[in-house]
Amino acid sequence: TPESGKIASFTIKFTFTAYETLTSLDPAAVLPYDTASELYLQYTRPERFIESDAPAIQAKAAGLAAGETNPLLLARKFYDYVIDSSRYELKGEGLAGAQDLLTGGYGECGDYASLFVALSRASGIPARPIVGYWAVTGTDQTHVWAEFYLEGLGWVPVDPTIGQSDPAKRNYYFGSMDNQRVILNKGFNLVMVPA
Numbered sequence: 150t151p152e153s154g155k156i157a158s159f160t161i162k163f164t165f166t167a168y169e170t171l172t173s174l175d176p177a178a179v180l181p182y183d184t185a186s187e188l189y190l191q192y193t194r195p196e197r198f199i200e201s202d203a204p205a206i207q208a209k210a211a212g213l214a215a216g217e218t219n220p221l222l223l224a225r226k227f228y229d230y231v232i233d234s235s236r237y238e239l240k241g242e243g244l245a246g247a248q249d250l251l252t253g254g255y256g257e258c259g260d261y262a263s264l265f266v267a268l269s270r271a272s273g274i275p276a277r278p279i280v281g282y283w284a285v286t287g288t289d290q291t292h293v294w295a296e297f298y299l300e301g302l303g304w305v306p307v308d309p310t311i312g313q314s315d316p317a318k319r320n321y322y323f324g325s326m327d328n329q330r331v332i333l334n335k336g337f338n339l340v341m342v343p344a
Contacts, residue, residue, distance in 0.1 A: 192275035
């Protein structure tokens with residue numbers, strides 16, 4: 150414990166192994182959701198930055214769905230929409246959220262993930278943002294992407310920000326994920342115990 154008015158510096162060195170995630174997704178393999186499960190209820194509710202109950206987000210999700218009900222195919226529509234309709238811009242103000250990106254048209258990686266998650270949740274697809282660091286040396290390496298849940302298959306990674314910035318890998322970043330990330334937490338608005 151540092152004395153009052155003193156600064157204590159800490160250095161932590163660690164090694165970890167990160168694996169690439171590769172998936173083969175079949176819309177016919179998707180099972181109906183257990184809408185009473187704790188997972189479903191937690192990851193389909195609106196929350197700060199993920200305003201899935203906002204009328205504009207509900208309307209956009211319904212419009213993009215255009216009668217589609219398969220969660221995998223819907224998630225792909227939402228992923229493509231975020232990529233095609235958003236402009237990446239570092240605001241320097243931190244996370245603004247799904248509704249801000251939908252109405253403003255530009256934002257950061259956290260906003261891209263938020264909008265994907267909000268559109269998914271508005272359509273009854275469990276989804277969550279993933280906050281982490283790029284697994285490289287340096288500072289300012291924070292990155293945010295997302296996952297959506299498919300009954301019978303599990304959590305599926307998506308990164309609309311990198312899918313947009315590298316068009317050759319657009320399809321890869323829907324369902325697969327590189328091994329260049331360290332996950333810090335799965336979700337926003339987490340309550341730490343103790344505080």
